[in-house]
Structures are given as C-alpha cells and as structure tokens.
Amino acid sequence: MQAFDDLPLRTKRLVLRPLQKHDDDALFRIFSDEKVMRYWSTLPWTSHEPARAMIASDLAQTSRDHLRLGIVRSQDECLIGTCTLFNVNAACRRAEVGYGLGSFAWGCGYMNEALRALLDYGFRQLNLNRIEADIDPRNEGSARTLERLGFTKEGYLRERWIVGDEVSDTALYGLLQREWKSES
Numbered sequence: 001m002q003a004f005d006d007l008p009l010r011t012k013r014l015v016l017r018p019l020q021k022h023d024d025d026a027l028f029r030i031f032s033d034e035k036v037m038r039y040w041s042t043l044p045w046t047s048h049e050p051a052r053a054m055i056a057s058d059l060a061q062t063s064r065d066h067l068r069l070g071i072v073r074s075q076d077e078c079l080i081g082t083c084t085l086f087n088v089n090a091a092c093r094r095a096e097v098g099y100g101l102g103s104f105a106w107g108c109g110y111m112n113e114a115l116r117a118l119l120d121y122g123f124r125q126l127n128l129n130r131i132e133a134d135i136d137p138r139n140e141g142s143a144r145t146l147e148r149l150g151f152t153k154e155g156y157l158r159e160r161w162i163v164g165d166e167v168s169d170t171a172l173y174g175l176l177q178r179e180w181k182s183e184s
C-alpha cells in the first residue's frame with residue numbers, strides 16, 4: 001500500500017484532514033451522542049479518554065492499515081465527523097469504510113460529499129480494488145448513503161455484533177474500483 005500522500009482532501013464545503021491533538025472536544029461531542037451511536041460498534045463515549053486515545057493512535061500510526069480523516073466544515077472550521085478507510089489489505093487491494101457525523105450536521109448531504117472524496121482517494125490514489133461497508137440493517141440513513149454512492153448490498157450476516165447487551169446483524173455492502181471509475 002502506498003503512503004497516504006496528497007492530504008488534506010478538499011470538497012466544495014469540506015476539508016478532510018488527519019485528526020489533530022486539539023480535536024478531542026469536538027470528537028467527544030460527536031461520539032458521546034446516543035443518536036450518533038445508535039448503530040455504532042461501541043457504546044456512546046462517556047469521557048474524553050477514547051477521543052484522546054484515537055488521536056494519539058492516529059498520530060503515532062506507523063503501519064498503513066487505516067486512514068482516518070476528520071471532516072471539517074470550511075465555513076466555520078468546525079469538526080463535524082470522521083470517515084475512515086480501515087482494515088486495509090494491501091495484497092487484496094481491499095479496505096473497509098466507516099463514517100460518523102455529529103447529529104447537528106445531519107441531513108445536509110455532508111457525508112455523501114466527504115465519502116465521494118475519500119472513496120475517490122481510495123480507488124485512484126491508493127489503487128484499491130474493493131471497498132466494503134458493514135452496517136446495521138436498521139440504519140436507514142447509512143444504507144441510503146451507501147446506495148447513493150453506488151454500493152451494492154451483497155450479504156446479510158446474522159448476530160455479528162454484540163454492543164452492550166444488544167445483539168445485531170450486519171448488512172454487508174461492496175463497491176468495486178471499476179464501478180466507481182465508470183460512474184465518475
């Protein structure tokens with residue numbers, strides 16, 4: 001896998017950049033919100049510690065197995081979410097995508113705009129062949145986000161997650177490089 005060059009990514013309304021030390025408050029605001037975490041793979045954060053650990057781990061990253069970018073709204077420089085390529089498998093040229101947006105910024109098409117830039121970077125700059133997403137089948141907003149980007153729903157995995165005391169299923173989506181390039 002190539003180095004993560006040519007960052008940050010810029011779109012019409014957003015800048016996508018690696019997390020910085022001072023992002024802990026903004027991250028806590030986003031990921032402590034029960035609405036945001038309803039279908040997440042962990043419980044809502046109850047302290048700043050996970051934010052600090054996430055930032056420290058990203059800043060110290062020596063392996064190239066994930067690329068997490070903070071989503072910053074250009075107009076007010078507010079960090080409104082994150083999007084990540086993770087579990088990067090260089091041999092198979094494959095990665096997973098994950099994303100979360102503060103509920104104060106939902107419904108404005110921001111995640112679509114951010115993921116267009118991240119997926120384009122993944123397919124063109126990193127030359128990934130396949131990007132997949134594992135979502136809770138009940139997460140309609142997330143499913144809609146993936147469908148709008150051209151992902152295909154490929155599978156259904158039962159009782160794949162246990163978060164707190166809730167057991168939930170996975171809907172698995174996939175998007176191929178040739179599909180992305182033919183659409184954009």
Ligand SMILES: CC(C)(COP(=O)(O)OP(=O)(O)OC[C@H]1O[C@@H](n2cnc3c(N)ncnc32)[C@H](O)[C@@H]1OP(=O)(O)O)[C@@H](O)C(=O)NCCC(=O)NCCS
Binds near residue numbers: 037136
């Ligand atoms: C899912 C999420 C990323 C969508 O981001 P967003 O920027 O608000 O999405 P958009 O404004 O582009 O809306 C996407 C589509 O989903 C629809 N949508 C958004 N929230 C919805 C909801 N709660 N229920 C049903 N549809 C919803 C929108 O109407 C839109 O549909 P359209 O394309 O037909 O217009 C955001 O709601 C989020 O971060 N949720 C919490 C974290 C999360 O669940 N992440 C995914 C984990 S796999």
